[in-house]
Amino acid sequence: MISINKVTSISLLLVIIVVSLIFLKSILVPLILATIFWLIVVEVRTLIGNLLGSDKNKIPVWIQNILATLTIFAIFFVAIKMLSISIQNLTESLSHYDGNLVLIEDKVNNLFDIDITTSLNKMIGDYNFTSLLKNILTSVTGLFGNTFTIILYVVFLLLEESVFGDKLVKIYPDAKEYQAVVKMIAKIGNSVSSYLTLKSFVSLLTGVLSYMVLKLMGIDAPFFWALLIFALNYIPTIGSLIATLFPAFFTVIQFADLSSGLIVLLSVGVIQVIIGNLVEPKVMGNSLNISGLVVLIALAFWGALWGVVGMILSVPITVMMIIIFGEFESTRPIAIILSENGNIGTTIRESEKE
Structure with missing residues (x-):
């Protein structure tokens, strides 16, 4: 007890x-x-x-x-x-988009026979979409700070x-302890490197295919949106959803046409679904060994602490935690809980004894 x-x-x-x-x-x-x-x-x-x-x-x-x-x-x-x-x-092109918002409001009013303009004004007042987009662009460029x-x-x-x-040799003069630490560090490095390489390939493939769709549709700045899709795909679960909604929403603003936005939403969405459910599982397999629930919790936790960067780093950090916790008897139960199926194998020290 x-x-x-x-x-x-x-x-x-x-x-x-x-x-x-x-x-x-x-x-x-x-x-x-x-x-x-x-x-x-x-x-x-x-x-x-x-x-x-x-x-x-x-x-x-x-x-x-x-x-x-x-x-x-x-x-x-x-x-x-x-x-x-x-x-x-x-x-x-920003000044052009504010006028398109008025056209979209009129179309929605006529389509559903409602007065959406009054409702929007009550909710957001004199909100300027141009200012919003400028803030987004400033935030993106600020990532390089x-x-x-x-x-x-x-x-x-x-x-x-x-x-x-x-330095490790001097810290761990015992040969067995030294080998155990070196193997643990190598295991962490290999796992994180493997995740980053495979995730980068999947994200790049998604970004390239999305760029082709956006370019074909005549969307302004397709490279910007494709790069945004590439970056957001590093965020587990919700990243692909946000990456699909952003260009679709922008398409509606650009063309003042709901059908164009729907086409982009479906096209980019299909790319995300196919790659996310068919390509990514085949490429990455079960190499990460992380529970789906843990991914969501880690996403929320690190996102709350460090924002978007925390969301991107949530999976690599969790992978490192599972490997490190799995090497010590006192923290091994935590590693088992964080893992996908509870199978984290034997510790490096135990495998050497065998």
């Missing part, structure tokens, strides 16, 4: 952790994003190393790091350049990588 003192201690510890996560957000979020970016650099470095035959040609790791980083930044530069052009084109901090973290992570193994 659990004592009152133990319950109090656990509750107090949880409160301290949550409060710390809130107050240390400005430090932890860039650090976690930098760690993920570092894992991406490692993946690209491995790919470049295989293409160049680094084992045979003895290409130094630091050169591979530079090539991988330059490749990633080149992709980011092209994407940001195209995004800025899309945002500029979208901004230039911590770029310098993240880059700085990545540089030092790459520098630390070469000596981290030596």
